[in-house]
Amino acid sequence: MMKKILELKDIKKKFQNKDVHKGISFSLFKGETVGLLGYSGAGKSVLLRSIIGLEEIDSGQILYNDQKIDHLDENELNKIRQRISYSFQSGALFDSMNVFENIAFPLFEHTILSEHEIDLKVSQVLNLIGLKDAKELMPSDLSGGMQKRVGLARAMILDPEIILYDEPTAGLDPVNIEIILNIMQNFKKRGFSGIFVTHDIPAAKKVCDRLLILKDGKIHFDGSPNDFDKSQDEYIRTFSMSC
């Protein structure tokens, strides 16, 4: 039986008068990649941000390896954030640093590796994302797809147990989408887990073991891509057609 590494129990979150999450519960198992789908404004990104404490949940519980991680103080959360990393939709690269410095940043912050070891590790990751010649480039010199790839590289440089992918394929051309999905699959093959927020159903089916559909602040569907295709639920059918 697969080990449960992340569990969300009855998560509720409200912004002013709007209930974004009305009781979300699901689990993520070791080595599994879960796709989190839903229309814009459904609260997918907010859920990812809540998992690593960038947003505070109103009620419910978030457990990482059976340890409660919601409402931890910032110092405690910083330790968790080295094990659960977040890949931002925009890449969120530090614009005053070049590609190498962006990817190496977590290594300088959280490891005692020598500069030579860091250089080696960053080069390996740059090879993996197909940007080995981009080391010295600044974020402003990169295309949107390249920025997302660098953001992904930065998120995976510490070998986290879980990566939270926030729409990594949004706004990209098919070639870049393919590259990103290959990177995600590569990460999955190494036994790591992920939550993939996207509107892109084919992409989600390609890398995810399970799909979750968010509707009205709750999980409306939780099943394999196969179950998703076979579902006769009207909302799922409409969603599937519209995305």
Added chain:
Amino acid sequence: MSSITSLKYFETTGKITHLFIQFTQACFSRPFYLNRLLEQIVRLGIGSISISLVIGIMTGMVMTLQFGYGLEKFGGTLYVPAIVSMSLMRELAPIFTSLLIAGRVGSGISAEIGAMNVTQQIDALRALGTSPIRVLVVPRVLATMISLPLLAMLSGFSGILGGLFIAQTEFNIPPGFYLNKVFSSLSYGDVFGSMFKCAFFALIITLFACYKGFQTKEGTKGVGNTTIWVVVNASIVILISDFFLSKLLILLF
């Protein structure tokens, strides 16, 4: 309406105080970012030397000119060196330099942090398990607290030299006499008191700038509003607190 404004004022004051507490805690616990501190001293401090010199020299020259002609009518030209040096070192250099730094450095810091905030770079720092307070706030506040007093002193002394030039060329005051009067009228209390005031002003400028930078929303428009807020509010607080600090320093020295 006024009660809402008062509430906002107290809320802002509370948040800035909270940021100050976080800054103080971060200053006394690991990790320390010495390279970032040095980088900021070069950027914020050394980058402001030329403009501080211009302000100091020109203020010293104008002050000497005005006091010189004003006092000449009463035969008091000989008092010019003492008056110019004391007013420069005690008040004008610290205040002018601080207001300049509020404009140059305060707006720069707030725009930089504000832009980082709207482009999710602050979130990225947090998501990577790093404290934005340690990485962004501490180096900038400390760098300004170190640089501003030194810049103000540089400005003050360059003003005295500017005054010396005018005193000699316009009023025939010999340089030896001028410098003798300057050094006999200035005390260590004047110098250290001014440096203390500047360190306090630096704290105000950078805390305001960092706080507002973290609060920035609404994209580039928000960044623009942030810089305006920082320069206006930091300048007002500097001018108001200057009176109370001056009063305190007069009592102490």
